[in-house]
């Protein structure tokens with residue numbers, strides 16, 4: 079049934095205007111007594127009415143429907159876009175303005191140098207800032223990290239974005255009224271005194287790395303030929319270690335055996351994060367298995383507190399950060415706890431040795447002194463362990479050492495003697511000042527702790543700045559004939575033109591300080607010193623540096639700047655020069671530093687490589703026809719030397735970004751704490 083109005087309309091069939099069909103429907107629906115709203119009736123009725131329309135009317139209606147549908151789709155899409163941009167905007171508002179430092183001048187060097195977040199969030203896994211711990215490090219607290227797993231096997235020949243550590247967005251620090259200022263490398267006036275309070279040693283809540291994230295989206299950075307050469311060298315060294323020394327401390331590549339120092343698989347642990355950074359997945363997995371199944375610290379063995387901290391604790395912590403694998407944190411906690419008895423001394427200055435099975439500690443047999451560098455170069459690791467575990471005792475113990483040393487008399491313009499007594503807490507063997515063995519990493523850790531803690535611990539910075547002034551005043555000299563700037567030693571007022579290879583950490587540290595906003599002079603000095611360190615290789619017959627050199631202060635015909643004494647002409651495959659080359663290249667982009675590193679690698683390959691696997695220390699860098707192999711590959715060759723070479727040859731500043739990581743003195747990268 080349908081209404082009379084509809085019938086009339088159908089009968090006359092005049093050309094209709096578009097609205098007619100609507101009118102019909104209304105009449106139908108509202109017609110008294112004619113109401114039938116069954117589905118079938120409605121379908122029939124509509125169909126009839128449709129049929130009654132002219133072709134033109136139908137076309138117009140269809141056109142209108144089509145137009146409506148198109149409008150609907152368009153407005154839906156644009157709403158989606160504006161919704162997305164709204165959401166993005168609000169996310170952007172929450173995060174720091176992206177600012178990736180360029181390779182050449184990576185940081186404009188203004189204090190407080192911001193802890194830069196990479197601008198391209200797409201590079202990283204989802205950023206998930208973590209809950210800031212309560213008051214562990216002063217007002218700002220430690221940073222949150224999100225870290226990537228190795229995402230390639232090296233065979234792919236890409237750097238991908240393995241080991242690129244990511245922290246949550248970082249807020250630029252608040253500007254505060256300067257009290258003291260320093261002129262930065264780039265000429266800006268900087269303000270080191272960011273916080274009136276030193277960080278609290280109270281750690282109440284544990285900090286964890288973020289879970290391992292998904293594949294990164296950034297274009298992989300291809301591995302270049304030089305990096306491949308480092309990987310090849312590493313594999314060669316690893317092959318020897320695996321075949322003849324697996325699970326032992328050091329490889330003896332000539333005798334195809336091993337030596338033990340602590341009996342804790344030192345080389346394997348030292349090499350874990352290098353394996354990760356080089357992208358050697360299979361080897362990493364194998365090594366991980368050994369750590370999981372065979373690494374046991376419950377052993378009646380004496381270990382050196384410093385060496386086991388920088389190599390084992392440092393290596394485990396950095397591997398934990400890079401891989402996100404809690405196995406490494408568990409092991410780090412275990413060794414950290416076992417090292418704590420070292421601090422039970424009358425002065426709280428730790429003993430040099432700890433029995434990690436018995437929980438006892440003692441100084442060396444012949445003295446109750448500890449080495450200054452040793453007791454002041456365990457801080458980065460113990461502080462990080464506190465941050466991760468929430469257990470304040472680790473940080474408290476090492477902070478106390480630093481505070482104590484800060485307040486001690488007996489320094490010479492910031493330069494420290496080499497020994498400190500564990501009973502009295504006083505410096506001993508006064509009057510000898512060096513940046514070499516027994517003092518070196520004291521200076522390195524002053525700066526690095528300051529960086530690690532977010533540049534707030536002013537005493538550390540003050541001590542560092544004062545010490546560098548002390549170096550300039552007492553230890554810097556120039557050699558003849560090439561006028562190389564070098565760091566000598568001072569013994570009871572007498573200058574000695576002797577420089578350990580160990581001192582070659584200094585250019586890198588100075589450059590790192592300049593990058594973090596310290597004075598421009600430091601960068602200039604770094605440039606001069608790295609030239610000298612390179613000459614310690616270049617002026618020697620094998621192209622490898624001896625352990626110690628003496629510089630000529632007076633020009634003599636036909637003489638080099640560098641002199642080597644018979645007792646000092648060994649080379650232990652040490653890292654310090656390539657370490658500094660890495661920093662210099664990162665901060666200046668000057669390719670000469672890569673070229674120098676390349677020459678050094680070639681010399682290592684020529685004179686220290688053992689054909690059956692591994693590399694060896696040598697006794698005589700001055701005799702290319704017989705460098706006298708020593709039959710020992712130190713763990714730091716894999717932990718440091720090859721790692722720094724690999725990083726030196728990389729143009730990817732995110733491959734261990736120096737605004738996010740600080741390397742411990744064994745080249746294990748630890749996160750920089752970022753204000754929460």
Ligand code: DMJ
Nearest residue numbers: 519652653654714743744
């Ligand atoms: C490493 O164990 C560390 O770099 C330490 O700071 C100094 N000695 C060796 C490398 O030379």
